[in-house]
Amino acid sequence: MLPCRFHRPSTGVEATTVRTRILITLSYGEAETESVEGGLACLWTAGEPVSSLPGGPDAVGLRAIVQDQRALILHRAGRTAEALALYDESVRQLSVRQLEDGRASGGGRRGDVVDGVDEPRVDQHR
Numbered sequence: 547m548l549p550c551r552f553h554r555p556s557t558g559v560e561a562t563t564v565r566t567r568i569l570i571t572l573s574y575g576e577a578e579t580e581s582v583e584g585g586l587a588c589l590w591t592a593g594e595p596v597s598s599l600p601g602g603p604d605a606v607g608l609r610a611i612v613q614d615q616r617a618l619i620l621h622r623a624g625r626t627a628e629a630l631a632l633y634d635e636s637v638r639q640l641s642v643r644q645l646e647d648g649r650a651s652g653g654g655r656r657g658d659v660v661d662g663v664d665e666p667r668v669d670q671h672r
Contacts, residue, residue, distance in 0.1 A: 582623040610639045
């Protein structure tokens with residue numbers, strides 16, 4: 547038998563992002579198969595590593611995803627008013643992130659106008 551080596555988990559932004567996304571997925575499975583409260587508890591666990599990230603678009607985006615998932619679970623459980631409040635907060639967070647991204651890229655535009663229609667830009671480098 548080969549010896550098993552356990553490596554210390556990485557603490558970088560990418561590792562935190564992957565860990566958070568996995569926990570988000572597991573929380574939905576928990577809410578659907580076991581209990582809504584269990585799924586929400588998993589989401590609190592998923593959100594904890596995000597607080598260790600440096601401020602910026604990555605952290606804001608992950609917080610919004612956790613918030614969206616919490617809203618989805620509450621909505622599926624029939625707690626629509628709570629879900630809508632969380633969706634509103636998530637949209638606000640993502641709007642701030644979008645503004646920060648626009649300023650950081652120097653574009654300041656929300657999209658490109660194509661045939662008279664405002665089309666969202668797609669960042670091919672993300």
